[in-house]
Amino acid sequence: MKKKTVDFRNAFFDSFYNIASKNNDIIFLTADTDADSLVKFREKHHERFINTGVTEQNAVTVASGLALSGKKVFIYSMVPFITMRCYEQIKIDICSMKLPITLIGLGAGLSYSYYGPAGHGVIDIAIMRALPEITIFNPSDPISASAFAAMAYNNSSPTYVRLHKGSTPKIYKDNESFADGFKIHKEGSDCCIISTGIMVHRALEVANELKAHSIDASVIDLYRIKPINVNLLLDNLVDYKKIVTVEENTFIGGIGSLICEILIDNQCHIPTKRIAIKDEQCFSYGDLDWLHKKYKLDVNSIVDRIIAF
Amino acid sequence: MDELVKKANWLRLQVLKTAKKTGGKGSHLGGTFSCIELLVSLYFGGILKFDPSNPKWSDRYRFLVGKGHVHLALFHIWADLGFIDNSILDSYGKNGSLLGQQLNISIPGSEYNTGSLGHVIGIGAGMALAAKLNKKKYYTISLVGDAECDEGSIWESVMFAGKNKLNNLITIVDRNRMSVMEIIEEDKSSGRLEEKFEACGWNSKTINGHSFEEILSCLSDLEGLKKPLVILADTIKGKGVSFMENDVSWHSGIPSNAEFNLALKELKGNYQ
Numbered sequence: 001m002k003k004k005t006v007d008f009r010n011a012f013f014d015s016f017y018n019i020a021s022k023n024n025d026i027i028f029l030t031a032d033t034d035a036d037s038l039v040k041f042r043e044k045h046h047e048r049f050i051n052t053g054v055t056e057q058n059a060v061t062v063a064s065g066l067a068l069s070g071k072k073v074f075i076y077s078m079v080p081f082i083t084m085r086c087y088e089q090i091k092i093d094i095c096s097m098k099l100p101i102t103l104i105g106l107g108a109g110l111s112y113s114y115y116g117p118a119g120h121g122v123i124d125i126a127i128m129r130a131l132p133e134i135t136i137f138n139p140s141d142p143i144s145a146s147a148f149a150a151m152a153y154n155n156s157s158p159t160y161v162r163l164h165k166g167s168t169p170k171i172y173k174d175n176e177s178f179a180d181g182f183k184i185h186k187e188g189s190d191c192c193i194i195s196t197g198i199m200v201h202r203a204l205e206v207a208n209e210l211k212a213h214s215i216d217a218s219v220i221d222l223y224r225i226k227p228i229n230v231n232l233l234l235d236n237l238v239d240y241k242k243i244v245t246v247e248e249n250t251f252i253g254g255i256g257s258l259i260c261e262i263l264i265d266n267q268c269h270i271p272t273k274r275i276a277i278k279d280e281q282c283f284s285y286g287d288l289d290w291l292h293k294k295y296k297l298d299v300n301s302i303v304d305r306i307i308a309f
Numbered sequence: 310m311d312e313l314v315k316k317a318n319w320l321r322l323q324v325l326k327t328a329k330k331t332g333g334k335g336s337h338l339g340g341t342f343s344c345i346e347l348l349v350s351l352y353f354g355g356i357l358k359f360d361p362s363n364p365k366w367s368d369r370y371r372f373l374v375g376k377g378h379v380h381l382a383l384f385h386i387w388a389d390l391g392f393i394d395n396s397i398l399d400s401y402g403k404n405g406s407l408l409g410q411q412l413n414i415s416i417p418g419s420e421y422n423t424g425s426l427g428h429v430i431g432i433g434a435g436m437a438l439a440a441k442l443n444k445k446k447y448y449t450i451s452l453v454g455d456a457e458c459d460e461g462s463i464w465e466s467v468m469f470a471g472k473n474k475l476n477n478l479i480t481i482v483d484r485n486r487m488s489v490m491e492i493i494e495e496d497k498s499s500g501r502l503e504e505k506f507e508a509c510g511w512n513s514k515t516i517n518g519h520s521f522e523e524i525l526s527c528l529s530d531l532e533g534l535k536k537p538l539v540i541l542a543d544t545i546k547g548k549g550v551s552f553m554e555n556d557v558s559w560h561s562g563i564p565s566n567a568e569f570n571l572a573l574k575e576l577k578g579n580y581q
Contacts, residue, residue, distance in 0.1 A: 058469050068436060089462070
């Protein structure tokens with residue numbers, strides 16, 4: 001039987017609605033990006049729902065002015081536009097003043113699969129994690145997406161949440177705690193697969209397939225990209241013979257990069273393989289599964305690459 | 310009015326002396342001197358409402374500077390008014406000082422971390438919007454340069470403020486008609502700033518930015534505004550020192566000893 005799936009936007013914005021309905025200081029700005037699950041908030045609290053128009057730089061700057069005046073602000077647009085288009089505004093107007101503003105990016109990874117590189121979210125982690133003050137959440141299922149709306153609200157400093165455009169089944173229980181920054185979903189003894197976002201589902205399938213090849217793999221969901229819970233993560237990694245990172249970002253600056261940085265900085269010399277998207281702008285158009293196959297991110301390709309590693 | 314003229318001369322002298330003393334640490338005399346009367350009007354002419362003993366007083370008027378290059382004038386004003394101690398002012402240009410060549414929010418009196426142009430109209434729009442949501446009476450006033458108005462982000466925010474009828478938001482353009490490298494002839498290339506702002510839903514007023522009478526008359530009565538207001542203040546870069554006026558090289562130039570003495574003489578002549 002096929003598992004029930006929930007759209008990440010519904011999960012996040014339903015949670016946001018419950019929080020924002022109780023606090024009049026929460027303002028929602030959208031740079032003309034919509035979602036069905038936003039309608040309720042827009043209708044009931046129209047004075048706190050502002051469409052800035054297609055002006056991401058302005059949206060971030062206005063959010064800063066609001067936050068400097070005591071407001072808690074959420075800003076919403078597509079991943080590339082709410083990160084790269086207004087990067088300097090994020091750096092100066094939000095981060096340098098450590099303001100409680102949450103950036104919500106829609107379209108993590110290749111989930112805008114037919115859009116081409118302007119709409120793909122495959123290098124945003126690389127640039128956003130260079131901002132010292134920011135917290136980055138990358139939900140892997142509807143439960144984590146919902147929880148991160150609340151955690152972003154409770155964070156008194158800048159937060160970035162990147163949402164997959166689409167739905168997945170749940171992999172977390174309803175009352176899961178996301179305090180640790182990562183979660184070990186499956187414990188194995190041979191190698192550890194570290195993934196993030198919807199690729200965690202892929203990693204779990206891969207681990208299942210690897211059993212047939214006598215490889216007992218762990219799967220970790222690195223749902224908080226920044227700050228990384230370095231000590232706890234290292235404690236959990238030191239005994240593995242091999243580490244594999246699997247992500248829907250390019251090789252440059254994503255979780256493969258950051259895991260390697262952590263390992264090297266801590267003199268933890270475990271052989272590590274990075275599985276990610278080729279360093280190119282993708283002008284191939286198709287559905288998400290097709291694109292994943294093109295970049296060898298499908299189950300069989302990943303299994304083959306891990307066996308060969 | 311005489312007091313304000315004296316204050317302006319005093320301020321130019323202080324800025325000149327500090328720039329000379331600390332030369333090359335970031336002072337920008339040309340664009341600072343062009344807006345001295347504007348700053349003096351705001352802080353000493355009764356326009357801004359503030360409390361130096363409580364810089365974050367919730368009803369204060371918000372004053373944002375886009376061209377943070379005018380920091381020296383503001384540091385002297387803030388020290389004079391008691392926002393910061395003279396010892397902090399004296400540390401300017403020294404290693405480890407709280408004061409650098411831009412403004413940041415850890416300095417009492419400063420509302421924003423400056424350094425990149427084209428942000429403050431949007432920051433101001435957010436503050437003006439917050440005032441409306443919170444039913445607060447304060448006004449938000451920003452000061453930008455005319456060369457700064459080349460930034461695209463300025464126009465995103467100008468359109469936003471116009472659309473949202475933020476009649477508690479005022480922008481002053483220090484129109485000295487010079488950028489770092491060029492003389493700006495906007496009228497020829499892209500239409501006048503007055504028309505651009507008005508096309509985006511703002512009211513505009515054009516004034517002589519060195520005339521206290523004109524500055525105060527358009528800032529004294531803000532109650533009846535229906536739209537955001539832009540004040541195009543025509544100014545002279547380097548104003549007050551004859552050989553610095555309208556000369557691009559004084560954007561960030563530091564005077565030699567001879568130039569310094571000459572400038573001092575001219576400003577002291579005005580002061581008395």
